[in-house]
Amino acid sequence: MGERRRGLPTAEELRTWQDFIETMQALRSELSSRLVSESSLSPGDYATLLALREAGGRLRPSELAAHIGWQRSRLSHQIKRMERRGLIRREDCVADGRGTEVVLTAAGAEAFRNALLPHLRAVRELFVHALTPDELAAAGRISAALRDRLRASHDR
Numbered sequence: 001m002g003e004r005r006r007g008l009p010t011a012e013e014l015r016t017w018q019d020f021i022e023t024m025q026a027l028r029s030e031l032s033s034r035l036v037s038e039s040s041l042s043p044g045d046y047a048t049l050l051a052l053r054e055a056g057g058r059l060r061p062s063e064l065a066a067h068i069g070w071q072r073s074r075l076s077h078q079i080k081r082m083e084r085r086g087l088i089r090r091e092d093c094v095a096d097g098r099g100t101e102v103v104l105t106a107a108g109a110e111a112f113r114n115a116l117l118p119h120l121r122a123v124r125e126l127f128v129h130a131l132t133p134d135e136l137a138a139a140g141r142i143s144a145a146l147r148d149r150l151r152a153s154h155d156r
Contacts (some may be wrong), residue, residue: 027126034122039115044078045087046119049112052104053086060093064102087111 009017027114032043041049041054051067059067065075082088087108090100104112131139 030126031119031122033120035115038118038122039111041115042112045082046083046112046115048075048102049087049104049108050114052102053109053112057104057109058091058094058101059152060099060101080110 016131021028023097028043033045034048035041039046047068051064055063055067061072063077065072069076070078079088079090083090085107086105087101091107093099093101128136
């Protein structure tokens with residue numbers, strides 16, 4: 001009985017998988033390193049500030065965690081670190097007075113603005129310019145297929 005029949009990846013599929021993972025880790029590491037050196041923001045800071053900016057500057061912690069794709073405990077630690085630096089603050093919920101919302105401060109908005117262009121340039125240099133237009137389109141299709149599969153497995 002071959003590997004295919006048992007539902008296991010072939011040797012070639014495993015090589016492709018390993019190469020994909022190693023490349024993504026190296027890309028993420030380089031982008032993270034550049035982000036920190038150019039803006040003093042960690043990838044977690046950037047993701048949090050981006051989510052708040054896209055949401056108009058305020059979100060409940062549960063909404064923020066869902067938007068970023070993090071567990072609430074991880075977000076809680078992130079919020080504390082960012083509050084100490086004045087990038088965000090917690091306020092009572094405006095809509096119903098129950099619970100709190102995470103709010104983007106002026107300092108946080110400025111830090112995000114200062115990080116945005118260098119980060120986008122790094123994405124262009126390290127990702128976009130490394131691929132042909134056809135490869136970039138294929139990467140988009142691959143990402144969508146993987147996301148769809150993950151969503152389907154969560155819905156079961």
